[in-house]
Amino acid sequence: MRIRLKRLALEGVTLAFAAVMAVGQAKPAHGPFTAKDWAGLHSAHAAAMSANGTILYGVAFGAEKGPTHTEWWTVGADGNNAKKLEMPDGFHPMGYTRDGQSLYGGWKVNDHQQFAVFAVKEGKIASAPTVIVALPRGVGSASPSPDGKRFAMTADPREPDPLENSRHVQEPEETSLYVVNANGTDGAWWCKDLKYISGAITVGGGASAAAWSADSQSLAVLSQVPRIGHHEVGSMIDVCSASGSRHVANIANSVNGIAWVNGGKDLAFLSTKSLVLTPEHVWTVPAAGGTAEDRTPDLNATAVQLASDANGRVWVSVNRGVRSEVDEFRDGILKTAYAWPDGIVRGTPVESEYAEGSAGEQLAFTVSDPTHMGNVAVAEGEHLRKITHEGDEQLKEIELGLVQVVQWKSKGGRALEGIATFPAGYEKGKKYPFLVLPHGGPEANDELAFDAFSRTVAGLGYVVLQPQYRGSTGYGADFLAAIYQHFGDRAYEDVDSATDFAIAQGWADPNRLAIFGWSAGGFMTSWTVTQTGRYKAAIEGAGITDWAPFLWTSDIAQVDYDARWTEEDPAAFSKFSAVYFANKVTTPLLILHGEADQRVPTFQGTEYFQLLAARGKTVRMVTYPGSPHFPVLWEQRLDVMQELAEWLAKYNK
Structure with a gap:
């Protein structure tokens, strides 16, 4: 949510019954939907996929009191063998390690989220992490390199304010890149000049502020001028490696999501020419530097999220009216790839984060419609098949x-x-x-x-x-x-x-x-x-x-x-x-x-x-x-x- 948030007479009125839905034939005994029903409803979302195709998904539900609860489950791509995982306190999984034997994510330590890896064996998660990376102000998000040898994470590079419990200094927040080996060794800040990275490094269903190159040696990074001290909105694109940063382009507007395309020769992202600063078209710019170009100038819809996968495909979540679908951006063209009948596909697909993973082309999605809560679906050819059914019984x-x-x-x-x-x-x-x-x-x-x-x-x-x-x-x-x-x-x-x-x-x-x-x-x-x-x-x-x-x-x-x-x-x-x-x-x-x-x-x-x-x-x-x-x-x-x-x-x- 960005505010992240008719007195007219009618003429030529038309009514399109584009979607008419009801539940069941017999009248249920429970009665109409209530707020208490809302609090008890379960919904599922695809979160990550291992190299062998096991899907990690979250199940969220409310209660009469307290915050929303989330359970974590795994399921095979065929919808079988669903297992609930018992998570260590304070651990929020983000994805699998390359061998599929562990989950990495954020682990709350002394009120800060830190990076941790927990081993998974026979459906059970270890009580202690095998790897932990603790930074002074905690870790925001993390993403593995395609070869699985490193993790890049976003974090505030500044030392904590010793008086933060009694004051808050009004100044721009900083976010930089920290890169560490998969075993937690040799961690270092990359490209210290990049201090205002605009968002999280996400994979599997989320737009990203940074994207690994196919050779795992560098990342394309989005930054944005900070809110404090600026009246204008502007964005920067850089390529960051262990040896430093290389500037690619300045964009005089908002930017969202970034991906390598055209064999690594170009970078794709979402931006706009509009004074309403919401990124809504697919753009590209040469990775070596140059002028950015709108690749979808005639799009009569809105591109809202862009992400790439380890196999070089670029997925774009597109709002077309009240429906949301997943399109693929290939060879400079945006084309519908997956849609959900009489409903939506939420976000971009989840798949293995590693190049040459045995899961191959397996994709998982989150889908919903007006009579069903969010659930996990998998791609079968050009269609989607739902494999979880949270909320249906309720x-x-x-x-x-x-x-x-x-x-x-x-x-x-x-x-x-x-x-x-x-x-x-x-x-x-x-x-x-x-x-x-x-x-x-x-x-x-x-x-x-x-x-x-x-x-x-x-x-x-x-x-x-x-x-x-x-x-x-x-x-x-x-x-x-x-x-x-x-x-x-x-x-x-x-x-x-x-x-x-x-x-x-x-x-x-x-x-x-x-x-x-x-x-x-x-x-x-x-x-x-x-x-x-x-x-x-x-x-x-x-x-x-x-x-x-x-x-x-x-x-x-x-x-x-x-x-x-x-x-x-x-x-x-x-x-x-x-x-x-x-x-x-x-x-x-x-x-x-x-x-x-x-x-x-x-x-x-x-x-x-x-x-x-x-x-x-x-x-x-x-x-x-x-x-x-x-x-x-x-x-x-x-x-x-x-x-x-x-x-x-x-x-x-």
């Missing part, structure tokens, strides 16, 4: 309503898309209470997957519509860039047009309309109630209500919304700030916010709440102690949904 006892991909045109003829979720037992022709649910980001999309927010609200008897407003990924560069300096009018018009659409379809009772959103969706909610009184109830979570201070107090650069200097043109930022229009609010508003939120600092909600309360508006604010941008403790998550349900019951009636 969901078959729950009555789920239909989910449809819908399309409509706004008054101005703009084509828009969304996901409609109906309550169980929906009756055609009957009007239902309605909730529009704008997503966070905003440079993101709602995916055609199992969505707990939509399902929980639909379980209250609502029709829910998730609109893909301008600024969403999946619809091309122009659609994404349209949000720049126009979040408060263009995106608002699109979100409100979704409500018009639901009314025109006969789904929504025009007298029982509600809106709810978190992060960027929270902004949309807080802003909407200053523009219209049509909604009977509104709930905003961690929303931006005052743009000028937000841009300089968020924990990440936010100039992709508006790069003008806030003190030079304050009117440009108050224009779409809800706090300046509090007197116009007539809708009862519930504000929810984490007290430790650094993405959208908590004062954003507090300022709006205080203004509304002082003006005698109907408003309630609930904050969650210790919570970041979205609560991690399940008792807090369940309270979010309880507060929402009570607010809707009280005011949208």
Whole structure:
């Protein structure tokens, strides 16, 4: 999540039943989906693969209290021989060693994550590591070289502040490369001049900030100018080896993911020409240095993640509307490789991290759809076959309503898309209470997957519509860039047009309309109630209500919304700030916010709440102690949904 996070009449309205899904034929006895069901649901994600094709996957689930739990399992590529692994306390596996006999990952030691290797024998993990690398400020991520002889890891090279328990110095964070032999010996910092590496070194389903060369002698590295001390966003590409760094290119924008292509002659990455800084096209640059070139200028979708494998293939996760697929980038061309019917493939594939591994072409993926949680699938030819079924037993006892991909045109003829979720037992022709649910980001999309927010609200008897407003990924560069300096009018018009659409379809009772959103969706909610009184109830979570201070107090650069200097043109930022229009609010508003939120600092909600309360508006604010941008403790998550349900019951009636 980047905020990492419609008053229009309708004409030419169309409805595409692109995906219609239900669970089972018989009516389950459990009843509609609830927040407690959400807390108990299990989901799986592919994490790593050994050289012999054994897949490591995580199974996540909540509870009534505490954080999300993760169990670690292994399974064969044929879906057989699933085994649960008992992990040592504080160990988070990242992948297999080359011989497949050990797992490497992060191990918590004295409040820092360090690098460790634990042996695995007959499905059991050793209680003590065989290798440990401890750095002063801990280790971020790690990746083995294709020959398996070294590990590269990201870490902060600075010595710890001896007073860090009593103060935090505001300065740019540093991330550099540390390389060590696979047995933990001869560790050294490579390329000390590279201090601002932008992200993790990941393999197997994740975009990477560094990529090993095929000969295991160097890494291509992405860096980004730090947020503190910079108003612009810029990126650097370098090649780093034991002898030092070689500069390849400066990119005057954001960059995400890097891979060697064309036999090591070029480097591929994601970037953009847009003022909205989300990387969304595939670019290449000569590895020897030169001018970067956009290889997908006509892409009517969004490339969101890029990663390479040890065999030289480059995979790209692509949002195409509300669906996400995996494409292969080969010979300068991006081509669909794997998709999941009526659902999504999440991220890039997981496979063996080592060259010439016996697993060969075996690939594992994480897939989901609106009636199934995330699960592991494997490639069989051009198709995918699901081999885990987490959550299925729980969901078959729950009555789920239909989910449809819908399309409509706004008054101005703009084509828009969304996901409609109906309550169980929906009756055609009957009007239902309605909730529009704008997503966070905003440079993101709602995916055609199992969505707990939509399902929980639909379980209250609502029709829910998730609109893909301008600024969403999946619809091309122009659609994404349209949000720049126009979040408060263009995106608002699109979100409100979704409500018009639901009314025109006969789904929504025009007298029982509600809106709810978190992060960027929270902004949309807080802003909407200053523009219209049509909604009977509104709930905003961690929303931006005052743009000028937000841009300089968020924990990440936010100039992709508006790069003008806030003190030079304050009117440009108050224009779409809800706090300046509090007197116009007539809708009862519930504000929810984490007290430790650094993405959208908590004062954003507090300022709006205080203004509304002082003006005698109907408003309630609930904050969650210790919570970041979205609560991690399940008792807090369940309270979010309880507060929402009570607010809707009280005011949208």
